[in-house]
Amino acid sequence: xxxxxxxxxxxxxxxxxxxxxFGAVILFVVAFWLMRTSLTLLLINCxxxxxxxxxxxxxxxxxxxxxxxxxxxxxxxxxxxxxxxxFVILIYVVATSVVLGLSLIVPxxxxxxxxxxxxxxxASLLIFSAIVGAQMPFFFRLGYNKGRFYAMIPxxxxxxxxxxxxxxxETLALFSWAINNQTMAGLLMFALSIAILTxxxxxxxxxxEAQR
Amino acid sequence: xxxxxxxxxxxxxxxxFYLERLGFTVPQGYxxxxxxxxxxxxxxxxxxxxxxxxxxxxHIKVFGLDPRGHEMQIKEDVGVVFDxxxxxxxxxxxxxxxxxxxxxxxxNTKAFAGLIEQFELPRKKRIxxxxxxxxxxxxxxxxxxxxxxxxxxxxxxxxxxAVTRDLFSEILQDYIxxxxxxxxFSTHISSDLERIADYITFIKDGKLFxxxxxxxxxxxxxxxxxxPGQLTDDLETEILGLRVTNMGFEGLIKTEKARKFxxxxxxxxxxxxxVVYASKREGKNDGCFKHxxx
Numbered sequence: 001x002x003x004x005x006x007x008x009x010x011x012x013x014x015x016x017x018x019x020x021x022f023g024a025v026i027l028f029v030v031a032f033w034l035m036r037t038s039l040t041l042l043l044i045n046c047x048x049x050x051x052x053x054x055x056x057x058x059x060x061x062x063x064x065x066x067x068x069x070x071x072x073x074x075x076x077x078x079x080x081x082x083x084x085x086x087f088v089i090l091i092y093v094v095a096t097s098v099v100l101g102l103s104l105i106v107p108x109x110x111x112x113x114x115x116x117x118x119x120x121x122x123a124s125l126l127i128f129s130a131i132v133g134a135q136m137p138f139f140f141r142l143g144y145n146k147g148r149f150y151a152m153i154p155x156x157x158x159x160x161x162x163x164x165x166x167x168x169x170e171t172l173a174l175f176s177w178a179i180n181n182q183t184m185a186g187l188l189m190f191a192l193s194i195a196i197l198t199x200x201x202x203x204x205x206x207x208x209e210a211q212r
Numbered sequence: 213x214x215x216x217x218x219x220x221x222x223x224x225x226x227x228x229f230y231l232e233r234l235g236f237t238v239p240q241g242y243x244x245x246x247x248x249x250x251x252x253x254x255x256x257x258x259x260x261x262x263x264x265x266x267x268x269x270x271h272i273k274v275f276g277l278d279p280r281g282h283e284m285q286i287k288e289d290v291g292v293v294f295d296x297x298x299x300x301x302x303x304x305x306x307x308x309x310x311x312x313x314x315x316x317x318x319x320n321t322k323a324f325a326g327l328i329e330q331f332e333l334p335r336k337k338r339i340x341x342x343x344x345x346x347x348x349x350x351x352x353x354x355x356x357x358x359x360x361x362x363x364x365x366x367x368x369x370x371x372x373x374a375v376t377r378d379l380f381s382e383i384l385q386d387y388i389x390x391x392x393x394x395x396x397f398s399t400h401i402s403s404d405l406e407r408i409a410d411y412i413t414f415i416k417d418g419k420l421f422x423x424x425x426x427x428x429x430x431x432x433x434x435x436x437x438x439x440p441g442q443l444t445d446d447l448e449t450e451i452l453g454l455r456v457t458n459m460g461f462e463g464l465i466k467t468e469k470a471r472k473f474x475x476x477x478x479x480x481x482x483x484x485x486x487v488v489y490a491s492k493r494e495g496k497n498d499g500c501f502k503h504x505x506x
Binding site: 006009010013014016017018060063064065066068069071072073074075076212 | 259262263264265266283284287288290292294296297298299300301302303307310311312314315316317338
């Protein structure tokens with residue numbers, strides 16, 4: 001655990017010079033809030049935005065040759081990989097907390113129910129996990145520049161699926177079920193998110209080790 | 213003699229490159245120079261020692277331990293300086309210490325502060341604004357601040373001015389003077405090693421050319437020069453890196469062989485010249501030399 005927390009700390013310092021990017025999330029929330037966006041949409045937008053910027057840590061890692069640093073530090077590979085996942089998830093958690101906090105503070109919105117908020121958060125987490133979970137093994141295996149192309153796969157897949165007319169009806173039915181069974185749907189999405197991230201972490205470890 | 217580092221029959225294959233059955237030892241308390249032309253396999257060797265790469269065969273021991281089974285313990289004991297910065301260029305010296313120090317059980321804040329002061333590095337300035345020499349000093353300061361017993365340097369002095377290179381040499385000599393600590397110093401600036409190295413390992417095209425004491429290497433090769441008519445077939449087969457011009461010829465020859473050709477000018481080569489001529493040679497004398505066999 002010490003190795004994981006040290007890696008999270010190292011990632012924090014890695015991204016410290018770029019913290020302004022993360023500060024933009026507040027402006028982003030305020031802008032969407034002014035457009036009277038619902039909490040669900042706000043959290044979903046937050047999910048993809050944070051998925052995009054949290055993986056910038058790989059860009060800095062590649063630019064500054066940090067893999068050599070990871071190679072010489074007393075740090076096991078699995079602690080390094082797990083630490084990176086924890087760091088990325090922490091970024092998302094902090095950003096989501098900011099969004100939720102601002103949503104509660106800023107007046108003039110329709111009331112937010114506990115079930116609705118839980119469902120929105122789970123949906124947001126699922127989207128974040130799907131994007132990050134698909135991208136990170138590519139970044140670990142290929143580095144940021146080479147992996148960037150493959151990392152677009154999840155985005156194109158979702159866009160492709162959205163264009164299939166027969167799926168629209170089923171998706172709407174799924175949404176309807178989720179809205180009527182908010183707790184169950186929320187729990188399912190939460191569990192699915194954890195499963196995706198766990199699988200992604202294992203694949204990343206395997207791919208990273210294979211490079212040696 | 214206790215060895216800080218041992219490599220035996222270590223091989224690693226990449227597409228287009230093969231590090232073949234490499235073996236050498238770094239005795240505790242000494243400086244080993246790792247030399248060879250670019251692409252010879254020096255950095256690959258260092259990555260294998262640091263467990264950043266896995267050898268296809270052979271074994272490596274650092275302080276008698278296998279890096280695969282004792283990675284954490286070994287990395288606590290090994291300080292590393294690479295040929296270019298391995299820190300985030302937006303960090304300051306203080307950020308670097310905060311980010312790195314937690315990984316080491318024996319991080320010595322006072323030693324780090326002392327080295328930063330000695331190297332005159334500004335603590336609050338972004339390291340992207342540092343010169344190359346300052347980058348190297350910062351990496352050396354971190355490598356020397358966690359009580360490492362083995363220092364591994366991968367081309368740290370390339371591109372540095374003579375004054376900074378001299379400072380590096382002094383620090384390394386100071387580092388090993390207690391007899392407990394050792395240095396593996398990879399460089400293609402052989403003159404740096406001539407002043408401070410006790411042992412030399414010379415790799416060429418992924419193969420070991422020589423490993424042993426610097427003194428032995430210097431004694432066993434000499435520079436041979438002559439006029440065109442003096443270059444016989446016998447002599448030609450004995451010369452490494454033969455260079456023939458209209459004015460004459462020159463090359464490197466083993467001292468014992470040079471005695472056979474008494475009337476030809478021979479001279480003591482520098483380590484640089486040995487590396488240059490030996491790297492140029494073609495085919496005829498392709499053996500490798502170990503501990504006094506050169």
